[in-house]
Amino acid sequence: MAPVILLAIESSCDETSASVLRDGQILSNVIYTQSVHEKYGGVVPEEASRLHSKHIIPVVHEALLQSGLSKHDLQAIAYTQSPGLIGSLLVGACFAKSLAQSLALPSIAVQHMQAHVLSNLIGDKTPGFPFLCLTVSGGHTQIVQCNSPLQMEVLGETLDDAAGEAFDKSAKLLGLPYPGGPLIDKYAALGNPLAFTFAKPQIPDLNFSFSGVKTSILYFLQAEQKKDTDFIEKHRNDLCASIQHTIIQILIQKLIKASKQTGIKEICIAGGVSANSGLRKALHETGSKQRWNTYIPKFEYCTDNAAMIAITAYYKYLAGEFADLETTPSARSTF
């Protein structure tokens, strides 16, 4: 049988990425991160769309070059269809559909959150089915039960802020630049996670809430800064370590609950926040206590990337799930 060779494009937020896959193996994964948003303290949607338009051709060209293949070797072209910034999604979708049309190839529409979950299927050490995945990104926080590559069910999700937003908004309160998650991670390594305690939400089911944590941090900082205006500067490492510890505790406790409820011990994490070193460590430690098999995608597959779109598209290709030209991107997702 001829090998399945796919090109995948991710453009849902502020990363322009392209990946080439052959028979389930990732041959290239080129990511252009739009660092221009740092100076605004968040992603500016219009700027993001313009930068996707500017970078998509060189990024795709580089992904093909690194794979050692040409566009004439491809069997299908995949793109992120939802959720995300609509202007950014449109750039990737229009490009992918046009290229597919010009090469007389089918296109495959991929759901970004499903792709984050399936990033765990890249590489040699992959989970068995069914597995649970905690997907933690800048826009979403979900616990998903994945029964097969294309069959998954959301068991719980955030009712307000996402875990990544909790990191980024807390970092902003500490005066750190956007995106603050990686910086909290960096300073947390030097601080005491038990130095300060913040309110944890009491949500009975498998859903999450992070807005109360943020408010608790805000009030705490305001009170301490009244006594000492240099409080944040003096305690930056301990503050980062304690904030990170609080967010991780909330995530891990729900994961333990989900595993007990479903009896599933194949446990994965995915999404930008799964790059967090404290969360990675906590997952390993909890995993050995709970007798879980734990899985974490390689660093480059945690934050937004096209390789996860490619692996998802691969399973859709095998199942014959193609998109037609009328398929349009959607900012929201029903997944």
Ligand code: KG4
């Ligand atoms: O999955 P992702 O790249 O984009 C979305 O789909 O949202 O996730 C981005 C989020 C940001 O909130 C960023 O601060 C967070 O992931 N993040 C981290 C770390 N690296 C990225 N948060 C905590 N620690 C990190 N090391």
Ligand code: ZN
């Ligand atoms: Zn993402």
